[in-house]
Amino acid sequence: METTWYLVLSAFIFAIGVSGVISRRNPLVVLLCLELMLNAGNLALVAFSRMHGGEAGQVFALIVMVIAACEVVIGLGIIVAMYRNRLPIDIDEMSELRG
């Protein structure tokens, strides 16, 4: 199979992730979409790795998974903290950085 298919699939998944991050207000969904974007990147890395016959891309994919796990831990931690403080679970409500 050609690598192009994998890359197209990866681009689709990445676009789904981006549109989710930009359009959704529930932080849980935003986190899920971030995961989608990361895994789309993973898919592209693995596809290129297979095309070139090297292992570097696969190692990168493993590292990205670890990073993604860490990021989810922090993200869920923030969401739990918001819940504990009885803040609305809505990222548009957290707009204190407005200039």
Place this chain on the structure above:
Amino acid sequence: MSATSYGWLVLAFPLAGTLIIAFGWRVLPGRVPGWIATSAIFLAFLSSIGALLDLLDRSEEERQLVDTAWTYASTGNFKVGLEILVDPLSVFMCLVVSGVSFLIHLYSVAYMGGDRGYARYFAYLNFFVFSMLLLVLAGNFVILIIGWAFVGAASYLLISFWYRRQTAVAAGIKAFVINVIGDVGLVIAAFLILDNVGSLDFLPVFQTAHDHFATNDSTIVWACLMLLVGAFAKSAQLPLHTWLPDAMEGPTPVSALIHAATMVTAGVYLIARMHPLFELAPTAADIGAILGCATLLFAGTVALVVTDLKRVIAYSTISQIGYMVMGVSMAAYSAGLFHLMTHAFFKALLFMGAGSVIGAMAGIQDMDRMGGFRRAMPFTFVTFAIGALARAGFPGTSGWFSKDEILAFAFNRGGWYAVLGVLGYVGAFLTAFYSFRMVFRVFYGNAVPEAVELESGHVAHGEPMNPMTGEPEDTDVGFPGPEHHVAERAWPMKAAMGPLALLAIVGGYVAIPGVDNVIANFLEPVFADSPLAQDEPSTGAEWLGLVIGGAISIVGIGLAWTIYLRRPGTTARLVERYPWAHRFLEHKWYFDEAYGALFVRPFATFGSFGRRVIETDFVQGTIVGGATGVVRVSTSFARAIQTGYLRAYALLLLVGVAGLTLYFLINSS
């Protein structure tokens, strides 16, 4: 141990007392802070005696010792260090200051017993004494100025001690501001001397001053006038005297400390210490003598009509300091310092007696309300009368010897100095009169209810109120407690007043003309270089002066007796007949009003103008408002991007990355 080691100890004990009480007040129970403070000053007094004994062991030429703990700054030939000068003059001052302060501390232990700020009071009191000792032991102008400023700060803290009392806070500020005027004078004088002589250490300056200045050179005259500004502000001489009567807002022992041992004597000490400079600037010294003489007359006349017991004593202090300033400005150094010592004894005693009477009156200070305390308070009466006799210069008391020695010097100088001497005798007459006006009005006459109550064995109690305004006071914070103390019932007060009463009588016997002259002989090495000081009046002239002074004193006391006891009501007739004179004196020659119109009100107007126009409109409105406006307008675009929405940032990031990627892709093809 050498004299300088004792000198450091003199400074160390009160400082240690201050620090222990200031940091340990939480854990020190009851009257312990008072006893710590008292023993600290007592140890300082013992150290002063140690320094005295060490000096006496040395030959007269070797009695000026300088010791430097460390050097602050050293450039070229110029250096400034933490330096003390131990010589007969500073040891004499240390003895007077620490000795009288010790007794005042002892008195305070009982007198301040019920006060909420007991520990705070003693921490301040020890700091006050430390500052004064630093001032008199200073070996150069820098340390002198430090001690000088410390004394001003400590007086501010103690005058405003009852800080919930509006009048006390105002009085503290007034004292501080006028003292700072004096500090500025002293700093300018030190600068003029440094500029011309190139040194700030006392001994080199005094030894080389005549190489740098011709007699009555305008620079040295200005330097000495600036020194006089400093001295007059601290010593409450005309025209910088207005703070001292107001300083009566502090607790009574504080008044005793300010008036007897510390603070007001600093100006006299300064002039005596700087005598080599003043002798190079006779013009400045003459101005000092004239102003001292004017002050003693002014304060004497005001003391005739003031009805506040403590303020009468305050004006008498101004008047007595006038004698000292006149004396030391006329080169009667040892006579002026002798009067400083005897005055310290009887003035501390008078204030302690007044404190006891005020305690019996439950805080009331108005003499119009007092009377007939003689039987109720025998101890206070006797000691107070002794103090008044000594102040009046009654024959045989200490004030008789010391005051007339100054006047004898004035007549000996001759010329117009003799006029000052005659005016001094006029002042002595006033002193005798108002001293016994006080005694007769407080202790004689019909017994007031408070006195009757005390006779039946119970100290009167009144609602706490401000003695000046009569307003009721908040006793929760920073105010005298509900207790009042009289000397008859508190042994520390008795123990403090007894020795002072004794000293007020016998203190003068150290310098009986023709018999002995302990003070002058001891101070001789300090003033040995002064030709004017060697020209002493003959024994016969001094005795003649003593006889005249004694006669004047007896006449003054007799007049007071006639007016207040034999024919009561005379004063009311006098007031009716000369209302303008009474009003003039009652308003203290309108000094406060004049200063209010000349300085205070214009500055207050300017200040409110500045706040209203300069601060609000110009600074806040134009400068600050303009600057923020410019920034706000110029950043409006950047601020608009910062929406605070997470997805907006994500979108911007995406657009940016996509844009950059496209740019590089297009460029690379």
